[in-house]
Amino acid sequence: xxxxxxxxxxxxxxxxxxxxxxxxxxxxxxxxxxxxxxxxxxxxxxxxxxxxxxxxxxxxxxxxxxxxxxxxxxxxxxxxxxxxxxxxxxxxxxxxxxxxxxxxxxxxxxxxxxxxxxxxxxxxxxxxxxxxxxxxxxxxxxxxxxxxxxxxxxxxxxxxxxxxxxxxxxxxxxxxxxxxxxxxxxxxxxxxxxxxxxxxxxxxxxxxxxxxxxxxxxxxxxxxxxxxxxxxxxxxxxxxxxxxxxxxxxxxxxxxxxxxxxxxxxxxxxxxxxxxxxxxxxxxxxxxxxxxxxxxxxxxxxxxxxxxxxxxxxxxxxxxxxxxxxxxxxxxxxxxxxxxxxxxxxxxxxxxxxxxxxxxxxxxxxxxxxxxxxxxxxxxxxxxxxxxxxxxxxxxxxxxxxxxxxxxxxxxxxxxxxxxxxxxxxxxxxxxxxxxxxxxxxxxxxxxxxxxxxxxxxxxxxxxxxxxxxxxxxxxxxxxxxxxxxxxxxxxxxxxxxxxxxxxxxxxxxxxxxxxxxxxxxxxxxxxxxxxxxxxxxxxxxxxxxxxxxxxxxxxxxxxxxxxxxxxxxxxxxxxxxxxx
DNA sequence: GCCGTTTTCGGCCCGACTGTTTTCAGTCG
Numbered sequence: 001x002x003x004x005x006x007x008x009x010x011x012x013x014x015x016x017x018x019x020x021x022x023x024x025x026x027x028x029x030x031x032x033x034x035x036x037x038x039x040x041x042x043x044x045x046x047x048x049x050x051x052x053x054x055x056x057x058x059x060x061x062x063x064x065x066x067x068x069x070x071x072x073x074x075x076x077x078x079x080x081x082x083x084x085x086x087x088x089x090x091x092x093x094x095x096x097x098x099x100x101x102x103x104x105x106x107x108x109x110x111x112x113x114x115x116x117x118x119x120x121x122x123x124x125x126x127x128x129x130x131x132x133x134x135x136x137x138x139x140x141x142x143x144x145x146x147x148x149x150x151x152x153x154x155x156x157x158x159x160x161x162x163x164x165x166x167x168x169x170x171x172x173x174x175x176x177x178x179x180x181x182x183x184x185x186x187x188x189x190x191x192x193x194x195x196x197x198x199x200x201x202x203x204x205x206x207x208x209x210x211x212x213x214x215x216x217x218x219x220x221x222x223x224x225x226x227x228x229x230x231x232x233x234x235x236x237x238x239x240x241x242x243x244x245x246x247x248x249x250x251x252x253x254x255x256x257x258x259x260x261x262x263x264x265x266x267x268x269x270x271x272x273x274x275x276x277x278x279x280x281x282x283x284x285x286x287x288x289x290x291x292x293x294x295x296x297x298x299x300x301x302x303x304x305x306x307x308x309x310x311x312x313x314x315x316x317x318x319x320x321x322x323x324x325x326x327x328x329x330x331x332x333x334x335x336x337x338x339x340x341x342x343x344x345x346x347x348x349x350x351x352x353x354x355x356x357x358x359x360x361x362x363x364x365x366x367x368x369x370x371x372x373x374x375x376x377x378x379x380x381x382x383x384x385x386x387x388x389x390x391x392x393x394x395x396x397x398x399x400x401x402x403x404x405x406x407x408x409x410x411x412x413x414x415x416x417x418x419x420x421x422x423x424x425x426x427x428x429x430x431x432x433x434x435x436x437x438x439x440x441x442x443x444x445x446x447x448x449x450x451x452x453x454x455x456x457x458x459x460x461x462x463x464x465x466x467x468x469x470x471x472x473x474x475x476x477x478x479x480x481x482x483x484x485x486x487x488x489x490x491x492x493x494x495x496x497x498x499x500x501x502x503x504x505x506x507x508x509x510x511x512x513x514x515x516x517x518x519x520x521x522x523x524x525x526x527x528x529x530x531x532x533x534x535x536x537x538x539x540x541x542x543x544x545x546x547x548x549x550x551x552x553x554x555x556x557x558x559x560x561x562x563x564x565x566x567x568x569x570x571x572x573x574x575x576x577x578x579x580x581x
Numbered sequence: 582g583c584c585g586t587t588t589t590c591g592g593c594c595c596g597a598c599t600g601t602t603t604t605c606a607g608t609c610g
Binding site for chain 2: 033034035036037038039040042043067068069070071072073107108109110111112113142143144145147148151388389390391392450451452453454487
């Protein structure tokens, strides 16, 4: 049976992407051409964000239709899918210790330094690197010095802090798949994700699932024999833990149906929310735990089957899980004034995306087609402006040509509009790529900081303020520049930014890319409630599938208490344009 | 390693920044 399972080992898109990324990293360490290295990473990116399963694509013989996958990669992916192994990768691992790729995840350390550390000091892991730095062995190597040691140490610290959690967009599909599988079983009454996943936090720890059933044993038999199980860590009647093939650990708790609401409330958290709720219960002579609501004096159980029952018994409306951070939602629930949060279906259009005219993957027409299939009534094409050379930024002439194409395409649609936009680069002086006269012709102008992340606070803030004071710049994209797991936000004076944004009518972006989600939830709350800012939720898509990331932006918006009216791209086209400068 | 309304070969990924350096290599976006 175990052998059978191994043969059927399901390789998913994430696993294929990970293998390709690993090959790319190993090739980089081996000093291979950067184009070859890039080809592997590019294919990995496209496979990772593709909704269709890679196995499916393979079986239809359409691997080479994936952008960035040619004959060579298609063959290797095919071998990986059919055998679960890839001899090419094994060969690479013989040439260079595979753990060296771990070193490359340290910011500031790339393939060359990793190779040098291995060749000169025989360092193969982050732990060994730490020891070498403690002994000050690095500073004697050519091209490295005391400062290098310092930077690497800081990089390691950053990495440790950032990568302890998983991005929501990686965990959510895994959890949803298993929840749906469980939900389809007759012996499962209710099942839901709990914890930070249910609160749609941008990163989550473990995946916690909760289920109610009269037949826990059957549930656990089913759960521990799911096809995606790599191995089972624990198996009991109340709680089991599995590790799935993609590496994530998943806990499932089974409770009695009458306890489900209390357990769901308890395991959803957050901790601070629950503490506050329990304080309220105490004042009412009640106590709450994962089994229900009880009267303290008689120990009589008075509620617990549903969350509504639990909150209702305390005189509270049920706060949506996304708000349960003890940031005012309990007071609002008590006064029956919980906000009506923005929903994905409220979004009418997407105002930031790139095409293959610059660093995007797909054609303008393909982006349009996908946007229409998502039910949008408008989109804005915001390819990169001239001075972002790396992304192939467009000259004024090239951009005008793109706009002419857009004009022609617009003639062929009823009730769907393609807006002419740009993503400008805010330079070190706060100036941008094109003259004002050209900006004035565009529908939507976005300004972004793409360089100089390490400048002092005053300079960064000054650049952004100057950009917001530009009468043509409508939106500031990814305002803090953070990338989850990769780099922290740059040091910018947010109160000033929010104040000037509100004064100048500049819209702040909530970037939906799963590792950006920038502005993050607490900043959204601050900007909304204390400064009266307005927002745009955009995907910053670089291929058609990225357009689906809108759900993660909306999730963060909900966590930031945003309502439909706060977000410009929930409004019909004309109104939306009037809300811009 | 991918890609093609000039090309099945030769472009593609260029420039800023940092830290190490006396003129440049490595990293990153």
